[in-house]
Amino acid sequence: MKRTLCKVESLLRRLSVGKRLALAVAVLVVPMTVLIVVSVLVLERQEARLHRSVEEAVTLLVPLATLEYDLQRALTDVLAAETGESVPDYGGLTGAIDRLFSQLAGTASDRDLPPQSVARARSAWQSARPAIEGLVEQARPLHLAGDTPGFASVRRRLASAIGDLQQVQTHLSTAIKRRAARAVQTQQRQLEWLVGAWGVTLLIATAGLVLIVHSIVRPVRALGRTVQRLGAGDLTARADTDAGDELGAVAGYLNAMARHFVAWKRVTEDAANQDALTGLPNRRGILAALEAALAASAATQGSVGVLMIDVDRFKTINDQYGHAAGDQALNWVAQVLSSQLRGDDQVGRYAGDEFLAVLPGAGHEEARQIAERLCERVIQSARSDPRRPTLTLGVAASRGGEASAEALIAAADRALYRGKQAGRGRVGIG
Ligand SMILES: Nc1nc2c(ncn2[C@@H]2O[C@H](COP(=O)(O)OP(=O)(O)OP(=O)(O)O)[C@@H](O)[C@H]2O)c(=O)[nH]1
Structure with a gap:
């Protein structure tokens, strides 16, 4: 029936x-x-x-x-x-x-x-x-x-x-x-x-009337449910487009709208988390990556290493060679950092000339070694070009996700400060 x-x-x-x-x-x-x-x-x-x-x-x-x-x-x-x-x-x-x-x-x-x-x-x-x-x-x-x-x-x-x-x-x-x-x-x-x-x-x-009315009311209600789900934030909701009538067409338009919205959301989310100059994750993006790494480490009782990286005397580069040269220097640092990190590691631009690297699974010692390698790599390149700066890095690490993102960043910041105090172009230990 x-x-x-x-x-x-x-x-x-x-x-x-x-x-x-x-x-x-x-x-x-x-x-x-x-x-x-x-x-x-x-x-x-x-x-x-x-x-x-x-x-x-x-x-x-x-x-x-x-x-x-x-x-x-x-x-x-x-x-x-x-x-x-x-x-x-x-x-x-x-x-x-x-x-x-x-x-x-x-x-x-x-x-x-x-x-x-x-x-x-x-x-x-x-x-x-x-x-x-x-x-x-x-x-x-x-x-x-x-x-x-x-x-x-x-x-x-x-x-x-x-x-x-x-x-x-x-x-x-x-x-x-x-x-x-x-x-x-x-x-x-x-x-x-x-x-x-x-x-x-x-x-x-x-x-006959009941059937005809039903053939109009049922798809309208189904459309309403889809719109309700989309409105509630369920972007996977799609309307049934099988029928060739006006309601089927409206369902098609609604689905197209939902797909466009999903694509637009992805673009805006990416833009919201990305640094426009370097293409790296911005502060928001890298903090989200740190939170995710800490949450995962809490589940596996693993470690998360954090490197706070600051460009040395960057103001001087800006002042001597101009802002564009300063931007180029920042891009170069971003490239070196990205290329030197492992697949699971992430680096983002934390502030003006500050970068934050998140190293999932890395304990304090491993993070320090990675920081030393990065520091050395940059110093070598910088020797040949006065427009390329050196870096000072502060290292911190958490175990089993017990530290919060703020606490970890504050510890890396303190280590960075010690590195700066010690003469720059080096790794400071928290
Ligand atoms: N070109 C350029 N400069 C920037 C950008 N963001 C921040 N800066 C500059 O970076 C400089 C940061 O300087 P400071 O943090 O005072 O320190 P520093 O000159 O790097 O010296 P130390 O950190 O003490 O070694 C400032 O002059 C900012 O104007 C940017 O996107 N592009």
């Missing part, structure tokens, strides 16, 4: 966010519109059918009811007794009923009327019809003539015609009721179908 959702999401993410939002609107609007149109059509059709059905019921039953009423009146002698009263239009009524049945004969099934009930009504009418014709006309003169036995026979026939007519009405009513019941059932089924269709459509539309 989760894999399927992931697949759907990756398919969706091939579309841009804008297209996905348009799709979300379409997913909601299109099926709803179709359903609304279908619902309106169905309800309109149902209403029209109901209307037609009522109309038809009236058309079918009213002539029969009228005829029955008139026959009933004839039967109760009202019509025959009152000579002034006009005789109802029996011919018209029977004709109308005839037409009704001939219409029904062709279209009963079309009108959803049960054909059997209609056929029964029709045959009942056919048997009633001849009796009805002329009955009232016969009744009138018989009654006026006082022909009681003849009149009694007409009355019987009238009663029987009324019975037949009632049967016709009963059969037709049954047909109409059945049709109404079927129509109600159909209406119910259609309404159920509509409710079901609405439910399914809403469900599918909601699922």
